[in-house]
Amino acid sequence: MLKKNHEGTWAAREANAEVFSDGATMSWLKIRSPFIIASSLLGLGIMLFLVLPIATTVIGASASIYDAITDPRTTSAIWMSFYGAFLSTLAVAATGIPLAYILCHYQFYGKSFVDALIDLPILIPHNAAGIAILTVLGPNSLFGGFLQNFGIVFVDTIYGIVAAMAFVSAPFLIRSAQEAFAAVPIAVEHAAKSLGADDLKTFMHITLPLASKGIFTGGLLSWARAISEFGAVAILAYYPKTAAVFLNDVFVSEGLGAALPINALLICISVVIILVFKRITMGGTRLNRER
Amino acid sequence: MLKKNHEGTWAAREANAEVFSDGATMSWLKIRSPFIIASSLLGLGIMLFLVLPIATTVIGASASIYDAITDPRTTSAIWMSFYGAFLSTLAVAATGIPLAYILCHYQFYGKSFVDALIDLPILIPHNAAGIAILTVLGPNSLFGGFLQNFGIVFVDTIYGIVAAMAFVSAPFLIRSAQEAFAAVPIAVEHAAKSLGADDLKTFMHITLPLASKGIFTGGLLSWARAISEFGAVAILAYYPKTAAVFLNDVFVSEGLGAALPINALLICISVVIILVFKRITMGGTRLNRER
Amino acid sequence: MMHLRLEEVTSIWNGFSLEEIEFEIGDREYFALLGPSGAGKTLLLETIMGFNKLKRGRIFADDDEISSLPPFQRGFGYVPHGGALFPHLNVRQNIEFGLRMMKIDQTSRKKKSDEAMNELSIVHLEKRSPENLSAGERQKVALARCLVMKPRLMLLDEPFSSIDAEARQSLRNLLKRLHRELETSFIHVTHDQLEAISLAESVAIMSGGRVVQKGKIDHVFSSPKSEFVARFLGYENILIPDRFEDEGDIIRLTLNGKDLLCSKGNSSANRRIEPAGRHKIAIRPDQVMVSKNPTACPNCMRGKIIDFSDLGPLVELTVDVGFLLKSVVTKNAFVDNQLQKNEGTFWINVKPSSLVILNE
Amino acid sequence: MMHLRLEEVTSIWNGFSLEEIEFEIGDREYFALLGPSGAGKTLLLETIMGFNKLKRGRIFADDDEISSLPPFQRGFGYVPHGGALFPHLNVRQNIEFGLRMMKIDQTSRKKKSDEAMNELSIVHLEKRSPENLSAGERQKVALARCLVMKPRLMLLDEPFSSIDAEARQSLRNLLKRLHRELETSFIHVTHDQLEAISLAESVAIMSGGRVVQKGKIDHVFSSPKSEFVARFLGYENILIPDRFEDEGDIIRLTLNGKDLLCSKGNSSANRRIEPAGRHKIAIRPDQVMVSKNPTACPNCMRGKIIDFSDLGPLVELTVDVGFLLKSVVTKNAFVDNQLQKNEGTFWINVKPSSLVILNE
Amino acid sequence: NPSAPAQEKKVLKIYSATSLLYPLGIAEGRFEALYPDVDVQIEGHGSIQVIRHVVELGDTADLLMVADYSLIPTMMYVAKIPESTQSYSSWYLRFSENSIVLAYTNTSKYASEITADNWYNILSRPDVKYGFPNPMIDALGYRCLITMQLAESYYGDASIFDRLVSLHFNPPILTTTVGEKVNITVPEILNPEPKVYLRSSSIHLIPLLETGTIDYCFLYLSNAEQQNFSYMLLPDEINLASPEMAEHYSSVSVNYKHERFATISLNRTGAPIYYGLTIPANAKNPDLAAEFVKFIIYGEGKNIFNEAHQSIIFPAYTDNHSGLPATLKPYAEEEP
Ligand SMILES: Nc1ncnc2c1ncn2[C@@H]1O[C@H](COP(=O)(O)OP(=O)(O)OP(=O)(O)O)[C@@H](O)[C@H]1O
Ligand SMILES: Nc1ncnc2c1ncn2[C@@H]1O[C@H](COP(=O)(O)OP(=O)(O)OP(=O)(O)O)[C@@H](O)[C@H]1O
Ligand SMILES: [Mg+2]
């Protein structure tokens, strides 16, 4: 049963749950406008399009999922994916959030061009992306060579995994953060400043918390995107093997039947992580209409 | 020179440009707080990380970019990518925007689970995604078989390209739209209803335009993501060749030197498209702080 | 033609509920809704509009139940607090929005919106985007946006809160005129009692989610039932008499040893007095007259001015007549009577009809 | 201790500019800012806060130039219109925000915020989130949030616009007390002239981005310089005399054949009269007295009441004395004098000191 | 962090053709058991990619294993290691063989009827779909073309190649016959009808086969075996497995129309499928690599490979016996 939760002021949200929970429930079709019904059907359509393939995969492989769990190669590859994606998202957040803030709050010469460049890493075919990173961070490159002096090598290390993941996934977090920052009312930031908060404090106590919902959403997109990355990672750091690389190996050498349980395991763990993460982060934000 | 454009009410935006354009400009470092300077540096860091590899690629390949332009295989593959990604984004928008609206406005049983599933297509390794789609849309599958009766075949057709692209890119648009819808003030939607607009009209005239900035951003992400897709597309529809598939072919058969100009061409055209698109779509939205 | 009736309207919120609201608004009636902050006025308007679901109770418009009709089908106009202008449309587009929804052709749309902008003197704002408007301008646009629709019932939530006195007066006149000309009923939430009195015929006073008093506006203002309503309506002098004596047409009461007469008059509130009960009495400060010379009035008392403050055309006095009374006099009267603080004795006079006996 | 001085403050906007604003606010001064919607009051407050960049001009606080100081270093408190509460913090956290920024320890933070909540009677809202507050409650929280900081200058933008009369009165008293107790100067934007008069010592009146008159509040209210200011301050009777005659202490003017005396008095506005110029004169309606019997006053005129409307404790009359005059009398006076529309002749009286000669 | 212990170990970095990944994966485990301080890391790519990783992308590898030994001389002998005059390699070891089979599933159309004698007729039935890798990209791809061309003479039916291939491409894949030799010309644009399905490699064909999108698919014997497909062996005359048939195979060659970006000669001549390996001159652990090679061609690895139907040639053949690492010299012979 669909329950509308925006008939009412923002204040109404929690309250409505109560109103509905014990009220008589009318026929769904009767109380909904054609628009809502059509939207629901379209939404259901894409939901099925997205979920059915996944569900089929997981169900088809569920019998052998236990084999996957007990194979240390599988678990270590999945761990490496999650760990790498986590580090990548952290790194992207640490740098991308400030970038988004600056892009959202300041004007500078050539900004719209800079802004357009941010989307590029997404659209570059992935092995081209891997090669591009290699040209900049490879051992013979200026920058990679420089970092090598500090023991930071990218080829076949976790640094490489993180770099490849960060490259392809950063734009998602940056864009989400940019949108989220743009939605923070300036009046509220001004209020903070009138109460003695400097730029940093205003950012930490007001702007960031208010944008956090959008940033977390972007972070989750970025994290998920990082996990799936094969092309760029395989070129930069085939080892230590991430789930995507390992899955490809198994698929190539042992076929579909051996590969799909790994995929199913990856999906199951991810669903749990996403659910937990959503529960945690949503508790803290109030601007969201969904509660 | 950074120019702060949110010192001032929302109203201040356009005005400030004027204030700054003829005012004496103070030393950048002097008027900025350490926080802003640090943010700028971090932002610059990730900007370089994202742009340098791309710039190196493009510059390195610029000599042969003309060869790429004149090769009909290249141009038709790039066209196919843009066209497929465009159709995919359209399809995703047509269904994903309603889904986002429903998810944002209504409560139903199991919603948080459904919500968590939306991110999954992003994190599935791409050839696993291709296989998963094939299981559901292949000619022997229930659904694919059904559609075949209407002449809709997915393997090696534009439909397949669009399906694969849509699967991996839909979540980005859906999430952006969801966030954008959540930011539309309920009071404004209520005002529309008080003026005789039904659900559909409120959505078309108020909610959608107000969310359009976020949706366009999401659409651009989704479009870009669709262009880069290789794994899923290569399984479902090796033909007609998209840029990513063609690039991979060339890279595999003819090596880096032959592949990079194609990549460079793809990047250059994309930059232009993104710039034009941003210019067009931003004209229409006002809620955005960046103008 | 529009007749609105609320029956036991109840809507439960987290920490707040509208409880069993009942009232009726007749055809073309101008109805004011008063109450302190957080009384639930806005929530009630939203409930009438259909933005909040009812927990219990029913709403009728012209005897049709509309309790579950979607908001846009109710045909009510609403000016929310703060305006809720459409940020992506300019002022004219905002004003024409409702007309566009009604598929009115462009020429007559333009005509109507021009007219409305003219009446609210916001013609110069026509092309502005709402974010470039000042608070008062925004409020005027929101009002215009609703007015062009000529709805059968208009709900106004503090529509003049950000508007200056001069413009407020002309807007008041505009609403008065529209009310006469259109077949529209009004529900007007306001904190300005002058606004309520000069516009409305009936009034309901809310507190804590309930209607605590309702009726014709003169009657409610002259006969508050409870201390809460009295205070809220500006009866700053609330006194507890020692004794009541019902003397037929008149009630005699004793206050700090002083006898005061109170007429039963047309004030229904003063009809039923329980002699044993400890009723309070209420007096508006503007009903407390201060003069240099004694008058023939029965309640004329000798007193001292112990404090005053200048409110421009008015002066607020605190006088001591054995007990303390607040009084408001015009600056003219103040000057003419040569009133002075702590000096001289003055005659304080409260007409018997100005004393209101409260029921709790 | 705080002294604010604006020197030629100019800030250019798209279609609007603040132009060459100059005024000074002394130590502990309470300063009111009045003006119609869109006059630029809010923009001026934001400019003083430092949220808008100056195009030209300078701002001094205690003789230090602060024109380019970032807002948070200015140490001014600001209650923006609408409150701008932090949506992710509850009421207490909102109120304590500034104290937390000042790194005040929790115990004294709690003490201070408790105190402020008490004074504004919002203790029961402590745990609420701003989105669950009513308009008036939100305004009180915003005020409390600023008050706990005890800033050296407080800028209030229509702080009572959504607050009911009773609460408004107590908030006014609170501000008055704080103003006495703290070493704080105030700039208070309001549309309520009573509010301005009862609180402020000085006032500036803005229009179209400029200050059109400023000075001690009594003086400005009693001696508007221009027709605009006069109308804005409620001088509803603006008349154009046929003739002026300067007779030393007094000015004699002729209006529709009737002679009126106008004292030069303490009103500086009436000092310099150009006999040739076509000055207008302004009279407040509350200065137009209507009585049954003639008085000894030099400007006593015979007239008729052609219209009246009941404003509760007041009645607004339109009288015809050869020309039309608006008058406001108390209900008491109205009843006592048995005033009636279109019937009987009454004596209309305007004191010579109530006539204000305008300069344009 | 599971990679932590690996860092202390000696890493043996192998770049291998993906078709070898299965036996190599098993061999890796066994080898690491024998040498506990060694971490064998295997990266699987297409054969040309394997070499490119070292030659073009600058990766360092200890051992390269490719599905076509001839790639080593063409791509590595001439390329020079940066900042030196040395070639990346100067020898190869031809160490394993394979053959082409026709794989299918139990839902494939006419699977019950198919035999080594009628397969081409079944494949050419209008409702049958089949696939092979893109001949421009994958060695298996052009080998399939050669197999189908060889079938014409073997089965004495000159229409086989047309029916299976040429007619289903637009522009068509043309053949020219000069005496005994047949030359297949692959056009610049390969555009198959929806009967023939090309993919960039056999991995991308497998899902099509598994989901029944195609009915048949040419695979290497080893892959079909490792991934448990039903398959049909082809006669030696056409399966490119038999060394004895080398001469016969070479009667068919494949030409590519498109050479614009070519960095290596793309023309191919029919030959038995031989896997080759080499240790690049810039390998970090050449000795360990040699040890591993020995393990594969002589040690335990040999059985592992053979069981995976990736038969090992022993002794292996090399083109430069004197250039071999000393460890390997005893197990290799000069090419005949
Ligand atoms: N979601 C909610 N949960 C709890 N309390 C709420 C919620 N929404 C509103 N309230 C409370 O309901 C009460 C009524 O709010 P409402 O906005 O109707 O007041 P109001 O009478 O319009 O006051 P004002 O004159 O200040 O606008 C207030 O006390 C408010 O705090
Ligand atoms: N960005 C802008 N572009 C053009 N005009 C603007 C812009 N921002 C504000 N204005 C105009 O500036 C004028 C002053 O606005 P301001 O908000 O200061 O008025 P105000 O005196 O506070 O009025 P109110 O009493 O209604 O709040 C208004 O006419 C407003 O429309
Ligand atoms: Mg309200």
Ligand SMILES: [Mg+2]
């Ligand atoms: Mg304002």
